[in-house]
Amino acid sequence: MDDLKGHRRSLIVSSLFAERTGTRGAIVGTIATIAVLVLVGWLITRSSGWQVVQDQFLNWDVFSDSFPGIAGAFLTNVIIFLSAEAIVLVFGLLLALMRSLRAPIFFPLRAFSVIYCDVFRGIPAILLIYLLGFGAPALQVTGIPRSPLFWGIVALSLTWSAYVAEVYRAGMDAVPPTQEAAARALGLNRRQAMRLVVLPQAVRHVIPPLLNDFIGLQKDTALIAVLGVVEALRQAQLDSAATFNFTPYVAAAVMFLLITIPLTRFTDWMISRDRRRRLGVAR
């Protein structure tokens, strides 16, 4: 029994080791990956429906025809998520700060923040997009924009601000109270302590989960298609309807991946850099 355990441990140790040792590990890893890919590819291409799927979803001609149009429409997604992200960064922080106020006089602000986060995290984004996108313009109040694009951005901002407020709050909670005490003990007032000591550390903690939420937000921009805004998904729907082929959807998916994968990689890199710095390895 002990032997078995020892054997298993040595297997684990050697596999971890292989991950670190350069060439040999790399060769083994590459061979294993290729083998799996070949096997999966072989299984898929052997399936009876493969010809149909290939023609309907992976049609190169349709792809190359529709991709430029979808990429152009994706610019709308970019506008949507950049605007929403800018709003979310500020509004989410405001919500978190409201919630951190301690004095009794600020109770209404604190209560607003709590209720806001409960409500807007509880409503599915697509429902809010429907409600605002069709409801707000129907009010016909002068001065209120009627563009579905505008209300789509508002809906996404409202939803994601609630998530991001929670992220900020967790980040502020993660800064030890002794940090604020040290700042106050030096004669900095509460606002300075917050702005100069707590928030910079909190923001550092929250950048990875924040970018994570941004990846979610960027994918949610496709939901605005329900309002008829011609963005990547809507364009793909139009192309698909015109060609009786699903490949445009694959093209739209590729467009999203082109944006989200680099952001994911960047987030991971930030996390590891941050960890190195906190542990005092990097200068």
Place this chain on the structure above:
Amino acid sequence: MSVALATEGLVKRFGDRTVLDGIDIELREHEVLALIGGSGSGKSTLLRCLNLLETPDDGRILLDGVEIGGPGTDLDAVRRRVGIVFQQYNLFPNLTVLRNITLAPVHALGLSRAEADERAHALLERFGLHDRADDYPASLSGGQQQRVAIMRALAMEPEILLLDEITAALDPVLVAEVLDTMRELAQAGVTMIVATHEMGFARDVAHRVAFLKDGRIVEVGDPRQLFTSPTHPDTREFLRRVTDAGRL
């Protein structure tokens, strides 16, 4: 020499526990007062009251003859004049050593960057950490971090410096460098109250030593007298235990 800081009948309660039970102290300019006593005797709470990190429940604190701590006191103004260094250095991990030291002078005193930098570099030079100015705290040893924390407090040029068991969290080998720094401050005439378990330091450096137990000052006096012939039985008992533990 004039009285820099005094308390009269200071009382602090946490819930129904009385942590400080009528403390009277008088600290003169350029004096080093050591507070000794077991854990929970009230040393830290006393220091935290003195720069108003805690609000006393009763009694008065006089800073340079003027009462502080009443309603309407500008807490930040008091804290600029009374510096404190904690057991856990509490440096700001996201700032370099230099920026740790200059943060409060720039934002609380309104010094220019250049003036604050000059102050910080002078301190770093004086305490032998000049080559670490641009490093982050995490890359420093505990002793170095604590010395930076002392410099951070000194950069405010406080009238009084409170040191709250600042060697208690350090490896024994690192204690010496921090004690050396404290000795230098005493020689330079910095007015200090030092809560400490380092009896050797209290005996050799402090001008007066106060022994605290259960939130009261049991005995206060000249270190030579207090360490060699304590008058109160509680002080004798405490010193006997410290001696048995090899700490004196």
